[in-house]
Amino acid sequence: MLKILFGLLILSAALLSPGAFADKPKKVNLPKSYESKLAPEEITDADRTFIELREAAKKNDVFRSQQLAAALANYPYDDYVAYFRIKPQLFDSGGGARADTGADTQVNAFLNQYQGSAIADRMRNDWLLVLGKRKDWSNFDAEYAKFIVDDDTTVKCYVLQSHLAQGENASKVAFDARSILIDPRYFGQSCQELVPLLVQAGGMTTSEGRAIGRAANEMGFDTMSRRLGGEDPIADVVKMAKTDPVRAYKDFQQIGNRYSKENQAVAWGVIGQFLAKKLDPNADDAYRLQQSLGYNELLSTESQEWKVRAGLRAKDWLLVKQAIEGMNPAVRSRDPAWTYWYGRALKAEGQDAKARESFELIQDQFNFYGQLAREELGKSNHAPARTKVSEQEIDVMANRNGFIRAQHLYAMNLRFEGNREWNWELRNMSDKQLLAAAEYGKRVNLYDRVVNTADRTKQEHDFTLRYPTPFKDDLAPIAKQIDLNLAWAYGLIRQESRFIMNASSNVGASGLMQVMPNTAKYVAKKIGMTSYTSQQLQDRNTNLTLGSNYLNMVLNDLDGSWVLASAAYNAGPGRSKQWREKLDGPVEGAIFAETIPFNETRTYVKNVLSNSSYYASVMQGQSQSLKQRLGIIAPKAATQSDLP
Template sequence: MTMRTLAIALSLTIVTLFNIAQAKPAYTTDQQAYLEAEKAFKQGKSTEYQKLKQSLANYALLPYLEYEEIKKNLNKNSRQAVDDFIQKYESSPLSNRLRWDFVRLLAKANKYDLMAQYYSFGSVTSYDCMLLNHQLKQGKPISALSEQISNLWNVSKSQPKECDSVFEKWIDNNQLQQDIAYQRFYQTAHEGPVGLLSYLKRYLPRDEQYLADLWLKVRRNPKVVTRSNFFPGKNPEKEASLLVYAVKRLAWDDRDDAYSAWKRTQSRIPLAGGHTSDVERTLFLALATENNAKAVDMAKDHINDYLDDELVNHWKLVTLLRTENWQTITELYDLLPFEQQSSEQWRYWYAVSLDHLGKKEEAKILLSDLAKERDYYGYKAATRLKLPILLNHTPLIIPEETMNSVRQSANVERAKELYAIERYLDASREWRSLMSKLESPQEFHAAAVIANQWGWYNQSILTIARAQSWDDTDIRFPTAFKDDYIRMGKQVQLPPHWLMGVARQESAYGPRAVSPAGAYGLMQVMPNTAKTFARKFQIPYSHRSDLLDPAINIQMGSRYLQMRYEELEQNPIYASAAYNAGKSRIEQWKTFGRYPTEIWIEAIPYTETREYIKRVMTYRQVYALKLGLDDDIFEYILTTETGDKK
């Protein structure tokens, strides 16, 4: 697996790292005493609390009790207690949490000199401005702070009210440079709120303030640039950016209209080479993603351009695959930078192109090498050559002293106890702190094994990825809950290894995973979906927390995949894509044309969904191997067609 693949995979699977074993364990004596101490403290039972705390003098979670004590009594005179705690528990995230508690208290109390000793400038804009304003009141020259103030002012959004007086003094003292005013204006024009443009207009030279009015019109309706009298020609260089912005926005709304607008208007004002390149890149991507015929000519016209741009090269490839232009694919491959040529995707399609061009032996050699890999293109290569699909399992070998050292680290000991008492957020914070301290691959391996032994599968998977170690498939592809998946697979008549592959992609096999979008559990089920399915299939469900129960979540997620499978022609590619992107998008993408399934997959417009499909299909095959089951998904991908006929 490449680092790019890892980045995509992590950008899609990193969710709130909560996890739990299926059955709630019995608490140890120390764990029970800790929970009782917490309760006594909250209830103000001082004597009982102190007695329990004394019994926990050597317990890993003692810092959490001490933190609550200090926090409860925190005031502007707590410096010594804060310093002592930070020094004593430097390895724990509690140290930084207490630091921030103290910073917030000092900010509220206007104790800025002391606050500055604990605060890292640049962390919170309102605090930055509080400290800058304090320094100005203390007599520090505004010129000495000008760079810091400039960085705060020069953003494409409105800043907090705490910054108003600082900015006023800075501007009144002629510290605002014209180039900074331009920068903020053009940042805001492209990506900021429209209302802020009216405010920033005053900082442009008088003879250029008309540009703000033009930008307001373009932001509201980019089609205005097609009017013959829209560009007054007073400042062609700066007016050019209006045209570039407008056409790029139009490109994703109405491809043909944007293309026509570009052809009609680009000659009206002089454009730099960068402007033209920027617009035509966007136009090509927009046209190619919807299989517009104009993309074919653009791909050929720009065959030598954008060669460092992986996304553009991907869509050149897709356009050429759709037209079966095998010779041009090989020519493009030869032009690519080595890093792109070395990717599994390009190696595979180059080999396939050679095969179509009659260079069978050369293609076979390349595909045979790819077939050794445990990934999407490796499995396709093996299937093409009718070779065995390989699991390539190699267990980790970890020195005992490394294992013991990591297991005995304070972060691990605290994380273990927090995990056991179901404090998943705090356990995750301790684990992140641990990750920042580990150095060697062996240390990451040890941590991954430890998390796996606890049943903290998603954390284990992400930890081993930090070491770029891919071959211990027991850690990377856990088979927990397999009986639930096998049982549910029979009920919904879908392969259990497909269901497990979806879970592996959706949550990194984390039963307690909660996404920013509010999806829960192993298969990332939305609460609204759960309510519907609970009624329809008599699945016990009363609250979203029920989705953190693997048995319930597996039922919900499996039923959802089955529904998409039945709705979308019993096509496993459609169903998997719909699990990620929704049914309506799949219906739209189907209309872009009918092609061999492996080409249709490459032509999925959303990069996220395209990579999602490739990983789910790969994970499905991996889990089939681990369960000892046959699977023909890659045969399906290579021998069928997908999409609607135009």
């Protein structure tokens, strides 16, 4: 999470007042088969050794992993023990795949013994990285055909290397590569090898290779940048744009004509990106200069997306339209934002029929932009009809092996492995089976799995499961006492922690509302909680009390704007105010949210407001307007606040 610092986020939450679809407080008489699943599982000495084994395997400590695995000869999770014993042999201490590993026989035996399991698919992922590094394309292709999850960009780049090595047309391989080479953070060694190979084979131009390298440079991966695209003629401009975009903008106006038309275009794109991230109004001008020169296809994903945002901030609908039309199709299609804003740009031009076509493409999506698109089409935003499942269908889920395994892994606080087992069990389930699994998760208090599982349905839905309301007896009185909107509070918790009680972030935030320790002390003092100690932050009621009061404080400090307050809760009130102060006039809340400079906070605000709208619909049984919740954000002079 950011939460007053830079950082990473951690999970989510949801709810409001009773309504037609609300979870009503009532005693649930669980079957006896569930009672043991609700009781805290005892962690044995063997479990502790298993946890230690897992940590040794994460570090690729071969000796320690072998030693600990040997001590777990009869452990019930024998597949994981074997995996954690073998995996360190496949990677070096830095996490890179080893081509010279001697574990071939062990890996093949493991894949045969545990075929069809979640952990076997994880092992196959690891093994593909080894085979790819070896350039053993025959065995690589055979194993890749069995790889089910297939979500590893590094593996995908090895797939394309295999195609190229076996004589596939370089232009065809390059076409496929453009939908993969989107985010340099996930490239790995294989993608860094693939791009020069494609340039050498004539599938990509030297300019395209440089553009991919420049995208890495923009993110600070300088060594990767040179591996991908070689020396970049505008490397100095990129460096200046990253550190001082205002100066880069002024300087390049003077020296830009020294460069080729292509290099001028991409330089203006980079400058525009970093100006836009500073919310500098000159970003629109920089991007218009780039647009006049062309070469949209050579802009990085970040530059393409911030070109749209710069246009939105400046209310330059022509630039918004041109930016989206010039996007890499893979970039444009991965986020419904660009479909929605393209429709808005068409509408601004008076092309209402075409705008409707754009909105209709995403109107069935239950997300921030799906909701806004429905409002543009004059349709209501409400929770869909609830599909109920039978007790028999729910009971079936209690005996699914993946769920049983997941629950014990959760008891050991091994959420990564637990989620893998739970999600593997969901494969190929019908909507009703997913709802039964979600309801089972609710009955055993795994609310993050409830949300994750119910979120997967396509045609039949239960939004009381997508947007559940646990701990209502604790939260509702707190919210009522301070007049805090309960749907918004639940929408924020759903995003913050996914209702995981012991959730913690990398910067120290904890609990259901992910409260920072210093913030907790501040709020406790403000509300007169004189006996507060830091240990109390782990208590559910205390966490909800402090988090709710802080949320209400930032809301009051930011003139009642849920957009600004949600951003403040994640990134700090000071940043939220700074972003508002840089407005040159009132803007829609949706535009403000889309142009928040921090990736995490931007996603966070959109999710919290979308969650809140659905929570209100579920709780009140009425259609909701997301646009009204977003409101209009107007600039305001800087004000002082003592809020942390």
